[in-house]
Amino acid sequence: MEQSVKGRLLDGYDRTHDRNGVSGERLATLASVGKTEDGGVDRPGFSEEEKRAKQQVVEWMRGAGMDVRMDGAGNVIGRLNGEAGGPAFVTGSHLDSVPNGGNFDGPLGVLSSLEMVEAWRETGYVPPVPVEVVVFSEEEGSRFGAGVMGSRAMTGKIGDGELDGLMDFAGRTFREVIGTYGSTPEEFLAAARRPDEIGFYTELHIEQGKLLEQADLPAGIVKGIAGLAGLHIVFRGEAGHAGNTPMIGRRDPLVAAGRFVHDVSTLPSEIGDTAVATVGKLTVSPNGSNVIPGQVELTVDIRDLDKEKRDALVLKVRETAERCAEEQDAEIAISQLSSVDPAPVSDEIRDELRDVFMEEGIEPMELMSGAGHDAMNFAPMAMIFVRSQGGISHNPAEWTDLSDCVMGVHLLKRFAERRMEKMARANED
Numbered sequence: 001m002e003q004s005v006k007g008r009l010l011d012g013y014d015r016t017h018d019r020n021g022v023s024g025e026r027l028a029t030l031a032s033v034g035k036t037e038d039g040g041v042d043r044p045g046f047s048e049e050e051k052r053a054k055q056q057v058v059e060w061m062r063g064a065g066m067d068v069r070m071d072g073a074g075n076v077i078g079r080l081n082g083e084a085g086g087p088a089f090v091t092g093s094h095l096d097s098v099p100n101g102g103n104f105d106g107p108l109g110v111l112s113s114l115e116m117v118e119a120w121r122e123t124g125y126v127p128p129v130p131v132e133v134v135v136f137s138e139e140e141g142s143r144f145g146a147g148v149m150g151s152r153a154m155t156g157k158i159g160d161g162e163l164d165g166l167m168d169f170a171g172r173t174f175r176e177v178i179g180t181y182g183s184t185p186e187e188f189l190a191a192a193r194r195p196d197e198i199g200f201y202t203e204l205h206i207e208q209g210k211l212l213e214q215a216d217l218p219a220g221i222v223k224g225i226a227g228l229a230g231l232h233i234v235f236r237g238e239a240g241h242a243g244n245t246p247m248i249g250r251r252d253p254l255v256a257a258g259r260f261v262h263d264v265s266t267l268p269s270e271i272g273d274t275a276v277a278t279v280g281k282l283t284v285s286p287n288g289s290n291v292i293p294g295q296v297e298l299t300v301d302i303r304d305l306d307k308e309k310r311d312a313l314v315l316k317v318r319e320t321a322e323r324c325a326e327e328q329d330a331e332i333a334i335s336q337l338s339s340v341d342p343a344p345v346s347d348e349i350r351d352e353l354r355d356v357f358m359e360e361g362i363e364p365m366e367l368m369s370g371a372g373h374d375a376m377n378f379a380p381m382a383m384i385f386v387r388s389q390g391g392i393s394h395n396p397a398e399w400t401d402l403s404d405c406v407m408g409v410h411l412l413k414r415f416a417e418r419r420m421e422k423m424a425r426a427n428e429d
């Protein structure tokens with residue numbers, strides 16, 4: 001078991017990837033940060049386990065010559081001074097996990113950034129602008145049901161009063177939990193930084209899907225992060241006996257909901273090829289085999305890269321729900337659960353990424369991120385995905401070959417160097 005992560009990573013690693021100061025062996029050693037005894041990872045945000053993982057990274061950051069601090073949100077910020085000052089090039093990810101998660105979702109982005117800094121140290125490269133490697137707190141939302149908290153704190157995107165109502169899985173308030181980090185809600189909010197401190201944000205992450213594997217590519221360019229809008233819909237009809245109520249005149253909300261679930265699946269293609277809509281949760285009441293249901297509650301998850309198209313899809317979903325209710329003479333109540341704006345990557349940055357991929361000999365494939373990431377709180381930003389074996393994620397079986405991880409480091413490093421040159425030139429103007 002002890003052999004597991006590092007040994008498995010080094011097995012089959014193509015050592016020709018060790019170049020320009022980047023070391024696969026070092027990256028594999030760093031990967032031990034993800035390990036628990038059973039091979040899985042259980043590191044909710046603001047837990048002892050997450051804190052220990054951060055402390056390990058703090059030591060590595062110091063070892064790599066970075067100045068390290070922790071802000072009021074528990075974000076770890078390792079800073080490397082550049083030849084000149086100005087807004088920093090920021091790169092990072094998170095170390096918290098979903099319950100029984102995998103070793104790569106999050107840690108790979110942190111450790112690749114660190115490996116990039118180590119490689120610079122080895123080759124004597126001094127970045128033209130300051131570089132910050134950041135470990136964001138509570139990305140997954142496993143503790144409070146609210147995700148990307150550290151990056152939202154850093155970018156001043158925590159809503160008014162949002163922290164007051166939060167309760168964790170053990171019934172503790174936000175103040176209690178953040179207290180264990182030696183912080184307070186006030187200090188948490190004070191983690192917000194001036195926009196001119198951060199010039200650019202980049203994140204390397206596993207794909208958590210199968211598109212790169214299907215295309216036989218080690219990495220891909222993220223063209224944007226889809227914005228999620230959630231709807232909660234209740235269809236109400238009239239409960240009755242399944243045997244004694246004639247078919248004519250029934251007001252069956254499950255028939256309405258059934259038609260709705262089907263019709264929703266046909267709507268995204270009317271909007272565009274990146275739009276998706278999913279009914280993933282349905283509660284039938286009273287849920288008896290011989291009872292016509294009286295009520296059906298469901299949720300719809302609606303996403304697209306383009307905000308206008310996403311909002312147009314939300315409208316179509318609402319109209320469809322109303323039509324389906326009307327057909328069954330059912331009542332309907334629709335409420336909006338959440339709405340997060342999509343975060344597109346600009347054409348200019350995608351062009352730069354395409355060049356970087358081609359210079360590394362990789363066909364530049366673009367893909368959308370359906371899942372949220374810390375990167376969506378920053379603009380401008382870039383994201384690179386590396387191949388996930390079988391598309392498996394949020395699972396101990398999550399896996400990315402070390403060769404792909406190291407290719408990710410090369411892409412990140414090449415992109416960072418190029419982007420920082422442009423940032424430095426912009427500062428001089």
Ligand SMILES: [Zn+2]
Pocket residue numbers: 094105106139205373
């Ligand atoms: Zn992640």
